[in-house]
Amino acid sequence: MKILENKRYFVLFGMLGFLAGILYANLVSRDYIANMGVFNTYFLEQYQQADINAAEYVWYIIRIRAVPLLFLIAAGEMKVRKAAASLFLLWTCFLGGLLMTSAVMKMGMKGLILCLMALVPHAFFYLAGYLILLWYLLAYPMVRWNLSKTVCMILFMLMGILTECYVNPVVMQLFIKTL
Numbered sequence: 001m002k003i004l005e006n007k008r009y010f011v012l013f014g015m016l017g018f019l020a021g022i023l024y025a026n027l028v029s030r031d032y033i034a035n036m037g038v039f040n041t042y043f044l045e046q047y048q049q050a051d052i053n054a055a056e057y058v059w060y061i062i063r064i065r066a067v068p069l070l071f072l073i074a075a076g077e078m079k080v081r082k083a084a085a086s087l088f089l090l091w092t093c094f095l096g097g098l099l100m101t102s103a104v105m106k107m108g109m110k111g112l113i114l115c116l117m118a119l120v121p122h123a124f125f126y127l128a129g130y131l132i133l134l135w136y137l138l139a140y141p142m143v144r145w146n147l148s149k150t151v152c153m154i155l156f157m158l159m160g161i162l163t164e165c166y167v168n169p170v171v172m173q174l175f176i177k178t179l
Contacts (some may be wrong), residue, residue, distance in 0.1 A: 002067035009138055020090070023106065027096075039106035039114070048176045054081020058165045065126070065161060069133075076137050076145075085137035110179060117175045122164035129156030 025033060037043055068088065075084030104109030131155045136143050 008135070009086065010089065011063075013086050014093045017090040018094030018097035021094040021099075022092070025098045025101035030105075031052055032078065033102045033105050036102065036106070039103055043147045044114075044176050048173050052169050054165055057169075058161065061161050061164055065157065069130075069157065072130075072133055076133070081137045081140060085134045088132065111136065114175070116177070118168070118172060120168065120171055122160045122168055125156045125163060127162035129153045129160060132156070 072084060073087060075081050078084075091149065100112060100115055103115045105111075129152075132149055136145055136149065
């Protein structure tokens with residue numbers, strides 16, 4: 001029964017955060033999004049022509065991806081683990097809803113497809129790594145942390161970083177050519 005309740009928390013917090021992001025984009029920041037330049041053609045052309053130094057990019061991505069991961073790991077050692085996991089899900093899904101809505105507002109369906117392509121393939125690895133950690137945080141003390149969870153989470157996160165740095169820029173540049 002407790003496992004079903006934890007699954008509901010995942011879905012509930014994810015959906016609430018995503019809905020809040022959509023509502024925020026449509027009601028509060030509509031004018032700001034209209035003036036935003038991320039989804040304009042000039043920015044996309046600049047991205048397509050950019051030459052990415054993969055070695056520097058790897059260290060940049062490691063720094064950016066390590067902060068929320070270390071935050072959740074640290075929260076896992078405190079009594080606020082469930083609150084931290086819930087807030088992480090809410091915030092991440094809020095940003096996803098905001099980003100997707102902004103893309104649709106600026107570019108229509110092309111913007112939505114652009115956002116989805118920007119997540120390929122690294123998001124699948126990050127999602128798997130974070131699901132291991134979030135599941136543990138929400139199901140504790142019924143679920144115990146062990147070596148296999150540690151190894152799997154680290155491998156998924158490393159694969160996410162490597163694919164984000166080496167595969168995603170190629171995928172994005174190829175996709176932007178078709179726009």
